Amino acid sequence: MLLLLDVGNTNLCWTRATSDGATARLSSVQRVRHGGAIPLDLLAEWEGYEVPERVILSHVGDPGVVAALTRVVMALWGVRIEFVRTRARFGAVRIAYGEPARFGVDRWLALVAAHALEQRATLIVDAGSAATFDLLLADGRHLGGLILPGVEMMRQSLLAGTQIPRIAGEPAELTWAQDTGSAVAAGSLLAISALASRLYDRLREEVGAEPKLLLTGGDAERVQPAIERPCEVREDLVLRGLLQVALDETATLD
Numbered sequence: 269m270l271l272l273l274d275v276g277n278t279n280l281c282w283t284r285a286t287s288d289g290a291t292a293r294l295s296s297v298q299r300v301r302h303g304g305a306i307p308l309d310l311l312a313e314w315e316g317y318e319v320p321e322r323v324i325l326s327h328v329g330d331p332g333v334v335a336a337l338t339r340v341v342m343a344l345w346g347v348r349i350e351f352v353r354t355r356a357r358f359g360a361v362r363i364a365y366g367e368p369a370r371f372g373v374d375r376w377l378a379l380v381a382a383h384a385l386e387q388r389a390t391l392i393v394d395a396g397s398a399a400t401f402d403l404l405l406a407d408g409r410h411l412g413g414l415i416l417p418g419v420e421m422m423r424q425s426l427l428a429g430t431q432i433p434r435i436a437g438e439p440a441e442l443t444w445a446q447d448t449g450s451a452v453a454a455g456s457l458l459a460i461s462a463l464a465s466r467l468y469d470r471l472r473e474e475v476g477a478e479p480k481l482l483l484t485g486g487d488a489e490r491v492q493p494a495i496e497r498p499c500e501v502r503e504d505l506v507l508r509g510l511l512q513v514a515l516d517e518t519a520t521l522d
């Protein structure tokens with residue numbers, strides 16, 4: 269069994285991969301808010317796991333959480349965590365950034381996974397703490413991408429910068445809002461979906477064919493109803509990419 273971990277700015281995600289010969293299978297994605305530390309219920313669950321052969325981790329979030337995970341994994345199983353970082357090139361996948369180290373490893377892993385799933389022009393939207401948009405061509409060339417605050421961050425920035433009261437809940441409709449709560453809630457979802465549509469259409473023009481739209485991240489299910497193009501939700505995109513890289517011999521040790 270391989271344990272795959274991804275530390276974001278809000279959440280820690282993990283899954284287990286088991287392989288029967290040539291094919292590897294991922295268990296369902298677990299997601300917990302880390303708040304800068306390791307949640308106790310995670311420890312309780314991991315104690316029930318068999319000893320993993322390898323533990324592979326990617327992170328864009330809190331280094332304190334990563335340090336704590338390193339100690340926990342060593343204490344529970346005597347295993348050293350393998351850290352995965354962005355690479356300029358992985359197989360056919362070539363990232364657009366001039367400085368690859370600055371390209372978020374979660375975005376890179378999503379590109380790797382998307383390319384492995386299907387060699388087709390793809391827009392990848394990751395709706396997490398931040399919302400990221402990346403454009404990938406069928407041949408593995410990354411055109412670049414955009415970053416927005418995520419759903420919660422957009423809503424919180426309005427609360428922080430105005431006198432608008434906190435109103436919980438999701439919008440009943442994604443059209444003209446007629447109260448504050450709906451205006452704020454629908455605004456954040458439609459900001460992400462409108463940019464997705466715009467980039468999808470640009471990509472379609474660029475390649476002259478219908479691209480694929482993959483949606484992932486902790487808010488994928490929330491954002492999906494607002495997306496106005498054919499779209500597939502892939503909860504495990506980043507962790508799939510992590511597995512892809514882990515199964516390649518050259519995963520680096522830290």
Ligand SMILES: Nc1ncnc2c1ncn2[C@@H]1O[C@H](COP(=O)(O)OP(=O)(O)OP(=O)(O)O)[C@@H](O)[C@H]1O
Binds near residue numbers: 300329395
């Ligand atoms: N079980 C959960 N616990 C906490 N947040 C959740 C959960 N399920 C969904 N969410 C949503 O996930 C969002 C964060 O998404 P995600 O888990 O992809 O973030 P992240 O990986 O920390 O982000 P990033 O990669 O942008 O730093 C939050 O805005 C929250 O609304």
Ligand SMILES: CC(C)(CO)[C@@H](O)C(=O)NCCC(=O)O
Binds near residue numbers: 373374396400
């Ligand atoms: C944008 C986030 C926060 C999304 O998780 C992450 O990928 C990150 O910290 N990236 C570094 C900046 C960049 O990708 O350009």
Ligand SMILES: [K+]
Binds near residue numbers: 274276396485506
């Ligand atoms: K993430």
